[in-house]
Amino acid sequence: MPSITVLSGGMGGAKFLQGLLHGLRSGQLPYPADTRITVIANTADDLWIHGLKVSPDLDTVMYTLGDGIDPGRGWGRRNETWSVKEELATYGVEPTWFGLGDRDIATHLVRTQMLEAGYPLSAVTEALCRRWLAPVFEDTVRLLPMTDDRVETHVAIPDAESPSGKRVVHFQEYWVRLRAEVPAEQVVFVGLEASTPAPGVVEALTDTDLVVLPPSNPVVSVGTILGVPGVREALLDTEAPVVGLSPIVGDAHVRGMAEQMLTSIGVEVSAAGVALHYGHRAKGGVLDGWLVDERDAHHLSRIQESGIKTAAVPLMMTDHDTTAAMAAAAIDLAT
Numbered sequence: 001m002p003s004i005t006v007l008s009g010g011m012g013g014a015k016f017l018q019g020l021l022h023g024l025r026s027g028q029l030p031y032p033a034d035t036r037i038t039v040i041a042n043t044a045d046d047l048w049i050h051g052l053k054v055s056p057d058l059d060t061v062m063y064t065l066g067d068g069i070d071p072g073r074g075w076g077r078r079n080e081t082w083s084v085k086e087e088l089a090t091y092g093v094e095p096t097w098f099g100l101g102d103r104d105i106a107t108h109l110v111r112t113q114m115l116e117a118g119y120p121l122s123a124v125t126e127a128l129c130r131r132w133l134a135p136v137f138e139d140t141v142r143l144l145p146m147t148d149d150r151v152e153t154h155v156a157i158p159d160a161e162s163p164s165g166k167r168v169v170h171f172q173e174y175w176v177r178l179r180a181e182v183p184a185e186q187v188v189f190v191g192l193e194a195s196t197p198a199p200g201v202v203e204a205l206t207d208t209d210l211v212v213l214p215p216s217n218p219v220v221s222v223g224t225i226l227g228v229p230g231v232r233e234a235l236l237d238t239e240a241p242v243v244g245l246s247p248i249v250g251d252a253h254v255r256g257m258a259e260q261m262l263t264s265i266g267v268e269v270s271a272a273g274v275a276l277h278y279g280h281r282a283k284g285g286v287l288d289g290w291l292v293d294e295r296d297a298h299h300l301s302r303i304q305e306s307g308i309k310t311a312a313v314p315l316m317m318t319d320h321d322t323t324a325a326m327a328a329a330a331i332d333l334a335t
C-alpha cells in the first residue's frame, strides 16, 4: 500500500491535508484513494493552562480532518460555546487571553486524564483519533505527535523593565496575547534537544513513498519537528523523496507569524530563503524539491542552483481542488 508522510503544524498543514485527501479520493493524484497518510504534528505549541494540557496543532489537524473544526477561526470546535471561559473570567482567573471552548475542554480533559494516568501523548492522540479520524478514514490516516516528551516554544521579547532588556513568554502568549506584534528577539525550544521521536515517527519517514513539508511555519512548526533528534537523520536516510511547499508567497506569510519567526533566526523572508534554510538533501539539508508560488518564479534559479528541484505553481489554498493541484505538483516534482 503506497504511503505519504506529512510534517504538519496547525492551520496551514491541516488545510494542505484536506486538499491532499480530497485529491486522493477524487482520483486527481497518481496515488490510490486508500493511500496511507501519516501526519507527524508539531507539539511545541502545546501548553498547560487551567490545569489542562492543550495541544493546538494536534487538535487543529484532528478537528479539521474529522470535520469538527470551526472554519472561521481555523482552531477549536465548530458550534462552540464559551460558558467555562466566561465563568473563569468572572472568577478573575488568568490567563483570559487564551480561550478554551466548552466542547474543546472535553478533549483537553481526556488528554490530561490519560497523561496523568501514565499514557504517552501518542497513545492519547490515538485514542482521540478513534473518535475523530477512524469513522471517516478507517486506518488510512494516522496522526502522530512529533515526540511524547514535553517540548515548548518560548519567545524572548524586549522588556525595558528587566535587567537583561528581555523577557521570555510562551509561544501562545507571543502569538495570541501579543499578536506577534513585538519583535521575537530569540526563539527557544525548551526540551527539544532532550526529546526523542514518538513511536512510529522514524518509520513513517524511512518507510514511506513520499515525505511532504506543507506550508506550515518553517521555524515553530516544521522547524521544531525537524529539531527532534533523529528526525533529520531519518530524512537523510529515507528512500522517499522529500518535497516542500513554500509558506512564504510574494515575500510575505499567508497567515500566522512566519515573517517574525524567520527574521528572528536571520532567514530571508522569501520562498528562496526558506528553501535554502531547509537545504538540499545531498548537502545535509532535508529537501529534494520545493514548490513556490507563481509570484515567486523569479526565485527559481537561486533555488535550482542549490540543487533543489523547483517549480512555480499557484500556492494559495483557496479550495480543496486548488490544494489538490498543489499536492499533484509536489508529487510531480518528486518523480
Ligand code: FO1
Pocket: 009, 010, 011, 045, 054, 055, 056, 057, 059, 060, 075, 076, 097, 098, 099, 100, 104, 172, 175, 176, 256
Ligand atoms: N488562537 C487565538 O488567537 N486565540 C485563542 O484564544 C486561541 C485558543 C486556542 C485554544 C485551543 C487551540 O487548540 C488553539 C487555540 N488558538 C487560539 C490557536 C492557536 O494559537 C494556534 O492553533 C496555534 O498554536 C498557532 O499556530
